[in-house]
Amino acid sequence: MQSIKNTVLSRVFPSPLNEISKNTGISIATPDHETVTLISNRNHAKFDTAVTDHQSLYNYWVSHPDVILKAVSKVNAEYSSASVKKAVPKTQEDKxxxxxxxxxxxxxxxxTVAPLIKTVDDAVVIQSLPSLAFDAEKTVEYVSKLLASLPTGGQSLLSPSSSSPALPLTSGSSSNKFKNIIIALPTTYQSMQAAKxxxxxxxxRISASLVYTKAQALLAIESQVDFIELFVNALESFIGTSNASLPSSDSYVKLPLDKHTGFKFASELNDYLDHLRIAEDEAFKASKSSPKFSPAPSATKPKTSTDSDQTIVKDGEGENAKETEGENNG
Structure with a gap:
């Protein structure tokens, strides 16, 4: 709790739905900028938005299958090179x-990153392997390999567009060669240790993804990640049709804002952090105004010289009980 107070609570903005700290922002994980704008404008809120690659990379690979084929070809060539000399696995059973x-x-x-980074305003979010969510050591190892695999270590990536609001950079990262990259890690205890x-x-920059609970959010904040990626559902819901094989425009119903999961969670999280901040402030003020603690005077009578020489032992305590009593009476 002390570390949370030091890193977060003292810097929580009192206005609900604003940045929750100087180092951690709420990221709406959706490509629907209209939704983000709607939530922000209605509630005077500030949300940091990142263009995630989770779906973008998949779509890019589906529309450009040659990328996968090129990757396989290049890896096979590297395995066969004189410097590596590794056998290419033939089946999934190969270790x-x-x-x-x-x-x-x-x-x-x-x-993929090199051409993709040219199409986004700020950064590409690259996700760690979900299978490593509960292994901090392997997560660090994988992300290290991932960053090293980027074009020239990431140095050739384009700078963020000056026409778009820039995502906050970590301290000293203005000259960081990975300033166009955000690494998304699942919000488990092990992954957050890896994040540090x-x-x-x-x-x-690190984005804590798959955040569904306040406990996860606090874990991410305490780990000083740059973004908390809340789960966000669409503002419209598919209700289906009974007599049509394909959905039509009337197959969707708009949801009120209070039904928006991401919005509700963001509100609850900020209110909760505000509550903790206020409670901490009140406790601090109370400790300053309360008189210093002084021990109450002893209710027992002061020892006399005779009393100090006596050893009181209850019946049955120790083998020397009778012997000690005899010595004191002698």
């Missing part, structure tokens, strides 16, 4: 298959 698949994934990211090490090593 090196998972490592091989990871290398293909990293190579695919390498081939990754930020320390590479000064890259």
């Amino acid at each position: 090196e298959f998972d490592s091989y698949l990871t290398d293909i994934t990293l190579k695919s990211i390498n081939l 090490e990754i930020k320390s090593k590479y000064n890259v």
Whole structure:
């Protein structure tokens, strides 16, 4: 609780739905900028938005399958090179298959990030492997490989567009070669421990994803990540049709804002942090105004010289009980 107070509570803005601290912002994980604008304008809120690649990379690979084929070809060539000399796994049962698949994934990211970064205003969010969510050491290892796999270590990536609001950079990251990259980690205890090490090593921004509870949000804040990525559902819901094979415009119903999961959670989180901040402030003020603690005077009578020589032992306590009593009476 003390570390949360030091890193977050003293810096929570009193206005609900604003930035929750100087280092951690609420990121609405949706490509629907209209939704973000609607929520922000109605509630005078400030949300940091990142263009995530979770769906973008997938769509890019579907429309450009040659990227995957190129990645496989390049990895196979590297395995066969004189400097590596690794056998290319033939089946999924091969003990090196998972490592091989990871290398293909990293190579695919390498081939995709360069063109993709040119289409976004600020940064590309790259997700760690979900299978590593509960392994801090392997998460750090994978992210290290991921960052190293980016074009020239990330240095060739374009700078953020000056026409768009820039996402906050971590301290000293204005010259960071990874300033166009955000690493998304699932909000587990192990991944948040990995986040601390990754930020320390590479000064890259971290987004805590898959945040569904206040406990997760506080864990992410305490880990000093840059963004908390709340779950966001659409502002309209598919209700289906009974006599049509394809959905039509009347198959969707607009949801009121109070039914928006991300909005509700953001409100609850900020109210909760505000409550903690106020409670901490009141406790601090009370400690300052209360008189200093002084022990109450002893209710027992002062020892006399005779009393100090006596050893009081209850019946049955120790083998020397009778012997001690005899010595004191002697």
